[in-house]
Amino acid sequence: MSDRRSTDDGPADNGRPVVEAVNVTKRFGSTVALDGVDLLVRQGETHALVGRNGAGKSTLVSILTGLQTTDTGCVAFDGRPAPPLGDRDAWRQRVACVYQKSTIIPTLTVAENLFLNRHARGVDRLIRWGAVRRAAAQLLADWSVDVDVRQPAATLSVEQRQVLEIARALSFGARFIILDEPTAQLDAAAINRLFNRIRDLRAQGVTFLFISHHLQEIYEICDQVTVFRDARHIVTAPVAQLSRPALVAAMTGEDVSLPEAGERPPPADDVPVVLSVRDLVTRSGAEFSLTARAGEVVGIAGGGGSGKVEVAEAIVGLARPVAGTVVLDGRTLRPGSVPDALAAGVGLVPQDRHREGLVPALSIGENVTMTVPQRVRRHGFISPTRRDAIARRTIADLTIKAAGPRVPVAELSGGNQQKVVMGRALANDPKLLVLITPTAGVDVRSKQTLLGVVEDVRRRGSTVLVVSDELDDLRICDRVLVMFAGRVVREAAHGWRDNDLVAAMEGVDLDHV
Numbered sequence: 050m051s052d053r054r055s056t057d058d059g060p061a062d063n064g065r066p067v068v069e070a071v072n073v074t075k076r077f078g079s080t081v082a083l084d085g086v087d088l089l090v091r092q093g094e095t096h097a098l099v100g101r102n103g104a105g106k107s108t109l110v111s112i113l114t115g116l117q118t119t120d121t122g123c124v125a126f127d128g129r130p131a132p133p134l135g136d137r138d139a140w141r142q143r144v145a146c147v148y149q150k151s152t153i154i155p156t157l158t159v160a161e162n163l164f165l166n167r168h169a170r171g172v173d174r175l176i177r178w179g180a181v182r183r184a185a186a187q188l189l190a191d192w193s194v195d196v197d198v199r200q201p202a203a204t205l206s207v208e209q210r211q212v213l214e215i216a217r218a219l220s221f222g223a224r225f226i227i228l229d230e231p232t233a234q235l236d237a238a239a240i241n242r243l244f245n246r247i248r249d250l251r252a253q254g255v256t257f258l259f260i261s262h263h264l265q266e267i268y269e270i271c272d273q274v275t276v277f278r279d280a281r282h283i284v285t286a287p288v289a290q291l292s293r294p295a296l297v298a299a300m301t302g303e304d305v306s307l308p309e310a311g312e313r314p315p316p317a318d319d320v321p322v323v324l325s326v327r328d329l330v331t332r333s334g335a336e337f338s339l340t341a342r343a344g345e346v347v348g349i350a351g352g353g354g355s356g357k358v359e360v361a362e363a364i365v366g367l368a369r370p371v372a373g374t375v376v377l378d379g380r381t382l383r384p385g386s387v388p389d390a391l392a393a394g395v396g397l398v399p400q401d402r403h404r405e406g407l408v409p410a411l412s413i414g415e416n417v418t419m420t421v422p423q424r425v426r427r428h429g430f431i432s433p434t435r436r437d438a439i440a441r442r443t444i445a446d447l448t449i450k451a452a453g454p455r456v457p458v459a460e461l462s463g464g465n466q467q468k469v470v471m472g473r474a475l476a477n478d479p480k481l482l483v484l485i486t487p488t489a490g491v492d493v494r495s496k497q498t499l500l501g502v503v504e505d506v507r508r509r510g511s512t513v514l515v516v517s518d519e520l521d522d523l524r525i526c527d528r529v530l531v532m533f534a535g536r537v538v539r540e541a542a543h544g545w546r547d548n549d550l551v552a553a554m555e556g557v558d559l560d561h562v
């Protein structure tokens with residue numbers, strides 16, 4: 050393996066290799082997920098692993114955590130070969146991965162989660178709960194985690210769960226932690242706290258492999274970056290030596306710029322109103338009203354707890370509002386009914402694609418056409434040929450990386466699954482397309498594709514709601530309604546400045562400070 054010693058002065062220079070993957074190849078049937086890749090992570094560094102959706106990142110993570118074997122090549126920790134796959138304890142002492150989807154068990158308490166299967170037992174073999182709780186409290190105190198150990202894990206926030214998973218990993222002795230898109234569900238303040246924690250742990254000798262599609266995060270928190278493209282290792286370099294355009298070019302093989310809405314005058318009064326939301330009140334008290342016309346792209350922005358997702362979910366029927374009406378193209382939607390919203394012409398990309406989005410065991414074709422059975426029926430029966438044709442078009446239009454329309458969605462990478470959700474939302478030619486955090490987990494080139502689709506939909510005369518706190522998502526909007534603490538606090542016309550919008554999302558009124 051080539052020597053990729055850092056040239057900067059950080060701990061990366063002196064650090065011994067904590068983990069090394071050499072010439073690793075992994076195939077799934079005819080798909081080559083990893084093609085002779087190398088990775089070298091040194092002690093004390095925070096090393097980014099980036100690449101487009103389907104580049105092979107998760108596959109490498111599953112190999113580095115002992116969930117899958119390599120076809121060829123090898124993995125070593127601290128210079129010694131990786132333990133056998135079945136020796137879970139040995140793996141846990143070397144490495145842990147904090148995934149986007151938590152592995153914490155919600156029905157157990159914090160203490161139980163921390164000491165699952167390694168409870169302190171007395172001579173009578175009974176579990177000593179007092180001792181378990183004390184050990185858990187000590188562990189959390191050691192790592193400055195402020196959580197009550199008696200609390201049921203279900204009551205923890207996403208942020209607290211992540212921190213708990215990190216503490217649990219450290220308690221097994223692991224000093225190498227993989228963070229797989231850790232910021233995807235966190236708001237700006239929580240991301241800051243996570244980064245501070247990473248810095249603290251790094252100073253104490255903990256090494257991180259950090260996977261994210263948010264390139265600014267790589268520049269903020271990582272020292273080294275490795276780029277994969279199409280299952281191959283492209284480059285490893287100190288972050289400071291790789292400019293953002295160079296990084297994007299390494300990931301995509303080309304320059305990529307994201308779409309932005311052009312300067313358009315507000316729609317005239319004779320342009321039909323497509324969506325009218327009147328005096329909506331959500332369960333937790335968020336209030337919202339909006340009139341949007343054909344061809345308009347409206348953003349709903351806000352941080353965690355702003356109410357933006359609740360409002361969007363109430364509009365599309367995923368949640369039942371306590372008051373208010375939603376009228377789509379003259380038809381009043383039944384509150385809390387997704388089928389009614391779909392029948393009225395809503396296309397939806399929900400926030401949680403695992404819960405409301407996809408059926409992983411079904412094919413791309415089955416998922417994409419799920420809400421439009423009429424389009425795939427022939428003489429009363431489902432026509433696989435029609436279904437394949439629709440799915441093929443979706444695969445081409447959204448550049449989904451898959452061998453064909455009948456591939457189960459479970460076999461796609463995360464970002465490509467998100468494109469299938471978008472494909473399904475578009476399948477019924479929606480009058481109203483509602484996108485909730487549509488580019489979460491999506492690489493920069495795919496972001497360009499997904500956001501570009503919005504422009505096509507708008508041109509066809511549909512209305513689009515983009516619900517997000519990502520500035521890149523919001524830039525394609527004609528106007529953005531910013532929510533804070535359950536209220537719309539600002540309406541920003543196209544051309545807003547990043548600072549203003551971010552300040553409004555944080556509840557700061559820059560005009561009055």
Ligand SMILES: Nc1ncnc2c1ncn2[C@@H]1O[C@H](COP(=O)(O)OP(=O)(O)OP(=O)(O)O)[C@@H](O)[C@H]1O
Pocket residue numbers: 077078080081082100101102103104105106107108109450459460461462463464465490
């Ligand atoms: N269990 C599986 N069966 C078949 N193919 C798979 C399986 N797991 C992954 N793949 C394929 O391997 C390739 C690499 O996928 P992987 O999930 O590692 O990508 P990734 O870089 O993590 O992408 P993302 O950023 O979208 O999460 C993809 O083409 C994917 O479809």
